[in-house]
Amino acid sequence: MRFVLTALLWLLTTVMLAVAVPAVWAQQHLVSEQGYAELAASAATEPRLQDAMADELTTQITALTADRGYTLNQTLVHQVASGYTGNAGFPGQFAQANRIAHRWMFTDDFPHASADDQWLIDIAPMLSDPSLMATLGNLELDVPETLMVPVTVPSPELRPGRLQALATWGPWAAIGAAVLTGLLALLTLAGSRRRGKGLAALGVSALLVGAGGWAGLEVANRHVDDALTRVEGNFRRIVDEMVIHAEDSLHHWLNMTLIAGVALVVTGVVVSMLGGLRRPE
Structure with missing residues (x-):
């Protein structure tokens, strides 16, 4: 027995x-916001992620400047964005952006949700980085306080606070x-x-x-x-x-x-x- x-x-x-x-x-x-941010910061040290983020920043910078009447050389903009994503401060800012993305999914207190069926990430802090803005010169790039960019395509299964x-x-x-x-x-x-x-x-x-x-x-x-x-x-x-x-x-x-x-x-x-x-x- x-x-x-x-x-x-x-x-x-x-x-x-x-x-x-x-x-x-x-x-x-x-599930932990701090742990997820640390995971994101660790991933942000990888060249493949840095290159993909540089591509996204290039797209967003080009769109913002086009709204103000500027036409930029995308190759040059990508070089500037790549320099930014390759510097020591990028992992921390990428982690902060992912904190906001984490709150979108894990809390019901998300004031910046412009869509209820897409996972969003705020890239405004990256576009406002002093080193990035200084390299772009006097373009008077009007970066909004928050710039929520969709990570996913629209889906009824995705909504703020889904995993609360x-x-x-x-x-x-x-x-x-x-x-x-x-x-x-x-x-x-x-x-x-x-x-x-x-x-x-x-x-x-x-x-x-x-x-x-x-x-x-x-x-x-x-x-x-x-x-x-x-x-x-x-x-x-x-x-x-x-x-x-x-x-x-x-x-x-x-x-x-x-x-x-x-x-x-x-x-x-x-x-x-x-x-x-x-x-x-």
Whole structure:
């Protein structure tokens, strides 16, 4: 009976660990505004994202100057925009723009929503950057206080605050999953007749979750690609780079889970060997 109970506890621990790892990662890097901004800032150091953002800024600058009667050489404007996206201050401003995009999706308090069915991002701070404006010269470019640019094509499934419930309950769900996983792990260990085997079993759980997570990400990539068909223009390349960074971050967490699994298995084997040496013949 004890073996059956311990096996059940081990199975529940494995399942909860499989829930807790992605849940805590998502809370820290996607649901959390600060975490999402840090992810965006990290992605903004990549040349491919910088080039895509330079293309978008070129488009917006050209449109704004055309409204004021100027005709600019797009090649020169792109060189200026590329210089801006390549400087040290760009990741911070890109992160700030993504904070606003995050609020659009995760809160219902979004005063700048000019469309209810498109995901929006504010690029006015980038266009107002002193280094960018100084390079463009005395064009008297009238950049509005906010310039909301759509990231996605119109879709009835997209609206401000769509994920507000996730922002409200996500932290509690992540904490609950982590605490419950730890509690089940302790119960599994307490229920094991031999601590070494219990530790090794928990290590196997971590190995299964880590390996399963890698396999699950490969399957999820197909669904992510389908979802990205709604992203338009230069933002498709930008979002692609952010998705790559998010996957790399989750891969790191899965790798740490695998390493923890190996450590627990090795520790369990060592404890079992030491326990065997202590037993009288």
